[in-house]
Amino acid sequence: MDCSTPRCSVWRELVLVVSLLACGIRQSSSQIYIIPDTLVGVEGYRSYLVLGNAPEDAQEYSWHRGANDTEGNMIISYDSTSDSRQYGPMYSGREALSNAGNLLIIRAQLNDTGNYTVRVDAINGTQTATGWLKIQELEIPGISVNTSSVVEDMESVAAVCDTNATNVTWYVDYIPVSSNSRMTVSPDGKTLIIQRFSHSDKPLQCGIEILPEIIQRSEPISLTVFFGPYYVFLWTNPNDFNGVLSAEIGSQVEMECVSYSRPESKYRWMHNGSLLSFSEKNITLLNLTWDQMGRYRCIGENPVTQLTFYQEVQVQAPWRRTIVTKTFTISGTWVVLLILMTVLGGVFFCIILIHTLIKHYSTRSHWGT
Structure with missing residues (x-):
């Protein structure tokens, strides 16, 4: 209790x-x-x-x-x-x-x-x-740690319970713990060592049994845990699709980096492989030009944990399907010539047809006699 x-x-x-x-x-x-x-x-x-x-x-x-x-x-x-x-x-x-x-x-x-x-x-x-x-008198145990800040998953923490009691219980995030793969409790129970300290390993408390089933805990103590960034999310307007942002020349384009870390991430931007002098978390292109097209990379880095993440987006003009229609014109002379050729061709075709018919019937008459 x-x-x-x-x-x-x-x-x-x-x-x-x-x-x-x-x-x-x-x-x-x-x-x-x-x-x-x-x-x-x-x-x-x-x-x-x-x-x-x-x-x-x-x-x-x-x-x-x-x-x-x-x-x-x-x-x-x-x-x-x-x-x-x-x-x-x-x-x-x-x-x-x-x-x-x-x-x-x-x-x-x-x-x-x-x-x-x-x-x-x-x-x-x-x-x-x-x-x-x-x-x-009610004894309230004290607690002390060997550091006030720690880098997540990289450093260890040792906590000591200040008490004369021999029955000490340790609490991490208000849950009782014992020795495990990351935590070691000393034989006298008064020291807790946590390897690869995590931001979820707080607060720390120790408790003593002042009477059977009656536990008095120390004041909770929390450490400053530096962590991240865990990810970098790139928000854009207009929205990108699979890393591609389509925008018209002359339109406005907005890009913002979001990450989760402590301390807050520092940001750098690259455009087509070149580092930009801009170091804020967002970029706004008020009047998009051809020179501003290309690949943008947002880099988020934590100077304490020395972890870095980045995210990219390709800015390009909208893709359009082009349909080509070919037309031509004919002058008046060519029109007359075409008409004349059509007429002559028709007359020639008629002569050939009449000649063929006469020859056909003449041949039948010969065979009949």
């Missing part, structure tokens, strides 16, 4: 009871007592003083500060016959008494340490019992 996370306020409301050996000898099997006679609590948590062996005919329970049950040191009492409670001079506003006679101290403080006496008035008589409550 961890009480250092945002849910700490909920866990602080849990009942904190540590069972120790009872002190003293019971006077008889019917003698009341406090479970346990010696109770150790922790500052800021709930502490319960539980009444043991209470008689079934109990009519009133009253709790007192100190080793006696005088009215001057009464904290609170409960009358079961009238189901009512009364508050005494030692009531601080943090005490509550259950119907079974158990005393609850909410948000225990160091000055709550001392003797507590309970008196039970029953039909068959009155009994008292005294127990000792010790509230110990």
Whole structure:
């Protein structure tokens, strides 16, 4: 159970009871007592003083500060016959008494340490019992690291938990971890070494078990992690298609580089293999010319990690399908000549046809005689 996370306020409301050996000898099997006679609590948590062996005919329970049950040191009492409670001079506003006679101290403080006496008035008589409550100071472990900044996947980090406790738990990104392929916990549990530190390996915390199943964590500590760039994305207007941007001569073209890194990437631009003096993340060509056509490369680089990525786009004029139509003209002389040739050709064709027909019929007449 961890009480250092945002849910700490909920866990602080849990009942904190540590069972120790009872002190003293019971006077008889019917003698009341406090479970346990010696109770150790922790500052800021709930502490319960539980009444043991209470008689079934109990009519009133009253709790007192100190080793006696005088009215001057009464904290609170409960009358079961009238189901009512009364508050005494030692009531601080943090005490509550259950119907079974158990005393609850909410948000225990160091000055709550001392003797507590309970008196039970029953039909068959009155009994008292005294127990000792010790509230110990809440220990919050400290944490330190060997560096405040690291290059992702290239450097290691060593964290040390400052505590006298022997049961130390380590947390990375609020999740408990143990030794693995990248992380090594020292034999005493107080040192954690992380190889190839990643930006997801934060924050770091260590925790100690202040009581059984009650974990108190240190303050989280985060490192500055330098990383990237992981990629370079080239945004264009007009939009490019498969790395090709089509634009008309005289139009406006916009290109912008986007990358993810820490620190922010530095940018360089190249045009047709030549480095441009422009070093911003975006370029705007207000009036596109033929000389500005060609391949543009955006280079994003991290000066700390020394990683570099680039992206390219080809700027060119739109592709068009060309249809060629051929025409010719004829002068008037050529028109007359063509007409004359057509007429003469027709007359010649008719003469040949008539000659062929006459010859054909003449031949048939000869064969008939």
